[in-house]
Amino acid sequence: MDNAQQCRAKALLCRQQACLHPEENWKWLAQAERWEHLAETSFILKKANHRKPSRETPQPDGR
Numbered sequence: 296m297d298n299a300q301q302c303r304a305k306a307l308l309c310r311q312q313a314c315l316h317p318e319e320n321w322k323w324l325a326q327a328e329r330w331e332h333l334a335e336t337s338f339i340l341k342k343a344n345h346r347k348p349s350r351e352t353p354q355p356d357g358r
Contacts, residue, residue: 299341302334 306327313323 297337297341299334299338302330302337306330306334 309323309327309330313320313327316323
């Protein structure tokens with residue numbers, strides 16, 4: 296399981312806790328939002344790193 300999926304799973308657990316504990320739902324929903332933000336950041340970083348050319352890639356001028 297990648298990092299973004301783990302973060303989304305934790306966000307889901309927080310939302311479930313918010314349903315089970317309505318008196319503290321504000322706390323659980325804030326935590327869920329935090330985990331979703333971390334998941335999105337993780338996904339963007341993974342995508343950006345995937346697009347980076349490696350150093351072994353030949354340069355257009357033949358170097």
